[in-house]
Amino acid sequence: MNPVLLLLIPLLPGLMAAFLAVFGGRLPYNAIGALACLSVAGSLGLTLSFCGAGVFGAGQPVDFDAGPWIATQAFQAGLHLRLDSLSLCMCLLVTFFGFLITVYSVGYMREDREQGRFFASLNLFVASMLTLVLADNLVLIFLGWEGVGLCSYLLIGHYWTDDGVPLAAFRAFFVNRIGDVLFLLGVFTVFSMFGTVSLSELAQHGPGLASIHPGTCTVAALLLLGGAFAKSAQAPLHVWLADAMAGPTPVSALIHAATMVTAGVYLLSRLDWLYAAAMPEARFVILVCALVTLILGALLALVQTDIKKILAYSTLSNLALMFLALAAGSAGAGLLHLFGHAFFKALLFLAAGSVIVAAHHEQDVRKLAGVLQKLPITNIAFLVGCIGGAGLLPFLAAGFFSKEAVLDSIREATFSGFGMTIPGSVVYWIVTVVEWISALYLFRLYGYLRADAGPAAPAKGHAAGAHHGDAEEHAHGHDHGPVKEKSPAIRVVLALLIIAAPVFGWLSATKAFGGSGLIWRIITGGAEEPEGVRPDAHTFIMLAISLVFAVACYLVFVSARRREPLLAKLRTVSLGSFGPLARKFYFDDLYAYAVLLPLKGFAYLSRLILENIFTGVLTLAGWLGQGFSLGLRRLQTGKAHQYAVAILLVVFLIAFWLGGR
């Protein structure tokens, strides 16, 4: 395989992005969509062609040097691309989902304006993400890092004329910026310690050097952690992800479920040796932040009423799971969950998108009852996605095995740091409880959407169809017209994913559950699963409880028995107005006080000083000039005799001066 093709993988979408950015306004819509899909398909094809090159598992990585980039005496960072097993898997992920979602967008964005801009940004995103995963040195990763951050901003802000959207986009960018600063500082620390930023060199020589300086290692680890947290939305830098749902749904699917937010996990798994060599405090920090995010995400998802917000908080929780695996030292489990989560979360988001576009951009679940009944494919997609998200049926969904792997790694690990030691089993049970909650909220969502919107019992709160209790024809909660699945593109993509997700689930079965462990080996570049992992009582307890919750939701929302007063009462229960939940655990307020207030104060002070100083200086200059001129003006009387006096005076002065010499 010619390594030059490696360069084409990120280059194709990049060039197409540039092309679409310039000419996108003048092309017809179908042309834009076709071009965008074509470029990503090209990348996908190239990636697939590398699959047979023996890279997988413990195979031979493919290197390609595209040329020097930063080449100074002390520091070199070239355009080095490296395709090893993990990179190839990530490339497959990005191109596969990129392609599917681009195709989906063709259907989704049909009635939109500014499609050229959208598809250009989407392509640019794919190109940046591919650069990120193919990069062989930290600086090139940072290039991709920044690129995906930029595209995230551009795409979130796609409907920038709507209320609150520009702010949401800016918020995402700003929080990511904080992470970028920390990331850069981490890179500097790494370079200062190891003298190189090349990942392959670091992986080779790093572990040896790192054990000599655990302190500096920890500092670098923590700084890079900051960057990863911002990109992957962990506490306290998680505040942007929920608001990022202001962007179009395909964007949420691609960026905020499957790819960009996983960049942090990818980075940390690449630098796993650093965290292994650093002091345990580094992993402890990951544990704490991930736990906070896990619980926060689950609880908030339970009380949301917007489809995409529910899914966003679910993403938060799942990302936290991946980080927990990393904190426990098992990068393989974290990565496995990365891939599995990508499948079912993308499926859920795309299905949600289908619902949204079918219901004319209505996103409140309380008004969307009965929609799924009209959209068969979307119905199945949602069901498969929820099952996978809750980890219910082992072979049907990808989420189950990865969650089990994560839990097992947590159970085996011990977290110590800052004078505290937390045994893995404690965390294990916390995660289990949260997983039950995740089952609950996922099926609550499904229940809302699946519910029959017929002449339901009049309810005070959320019961569906409350406003439209009349005929069945209007049972979609919207005035605008009938609901139907709109676009073939959407249907095809959903169908594909419905098939692909279980397939991946089946393939990803870990050895503990009788699978081949193939995916694990591929992802981790040849490592085998840790031993001692096997299903036990706990697994079945978790399955059972989750199943109970799922069935409960079905009863409450969907079944014919839902009209019983007890169940109807259950439907109206909402914790959404509970203080901390409503205020998202006060993180926004924290930011407002800790970050925004000082910034505003500083800006105000600067403005005050500068305005006054500048005005004062200028006024002073003006006053001086005026005064001077006024004074001098008195000499210009226009009267010749007074000028004669002046002349005489000067003559005398000169005579005096000359005489004195």
Added chain:
Amino acid sequence: MPVSPLVEFIFALSAVAILISSLAVVLIKNPVRATLMLIVSFLPTSLVYILLQASFVGILQILVYAGAIMMLFTFVIMMINPSPGEGDAPMAGNDSAFSGLRGALFGLLVVGAAGACILPLVYHAAGEVAVQPITKPGYGGLDSIAKLLFEDPANNPLTVSFELISFLILVGVIAALNFSRRKSAQAIAEAIASRPTEALPVVPPRETAAPSALLDRK
């Protein structure tokens, strides 16, 4: 060079007379009397010239200065006949800093200061100068000056220059005549129209000056 005490006495007296009469010229309000005082001041001046062995110059002083120029002044004053002190009092609206008693004191101050500063320098500088005796026979006499001016006219720059004085006088005559010629109203209008308008227009002051843009910022 030793001079007789008589010479010195006459010089002293003449000097005092010159100073007093010149002071009178600048201080007396009546123009006729001021002119007369100027004429009076020429006499001691002439005397000093004679003491300086410049007899021809002394004669010329009386003949030309007192005889011709002062006659001119007298004629004009009589023609114009300004009242004594006319214009010397500050006019209405004349709020120049140099009018009135304040102006007089200021002028005195300036002049006095200048004098006080320069006089010592004069004495210092001129006191070191060595006096050269007069060696030319007939110094200052008519013969001597005539020879100085007109001897060897082809190579004598003074001759040409002397003749050019007459040219200068001619120019002055022409100018004076032209000034005082009565002009018809049409000629006056033409002169005004053809004159380039170099006079600055009188700009009326703004009643409410707009504040500068800089100070307007809120």
Added chain:
Amino acid sequence: MMPHLFTLPNCLALSLLLVLIGAFGVFRRHSLIMVLLSIEVMLNGVNLSLVSFNYFRWGTSETSHYLYMLSIGVAAVEAAVGLSMIIVLFRNYNDITRDRVARLGERAT
């Protein structure tokens, strides 16, 4: 007994004083004719200095005496021209104070 009075410094001092007195008159007098008279006083002083320099410092030639003649020639011409201007002014404005002269450049409104 009497100190030497007839010296160059004394003559020069006399001439300087005349110039200063004339200058004071130029500042001070409002009427144009009086200004001209003051100028004559100044010229008188200058001429005195010319001749005294020649006497005390240049005994071989009386060139300064010729310079004196030039000076009074120029003074005569200047007085003539100035007086004719005064006559014209008087004829037009009936007012020969220096303030009126200063306002000559004003445009007739």
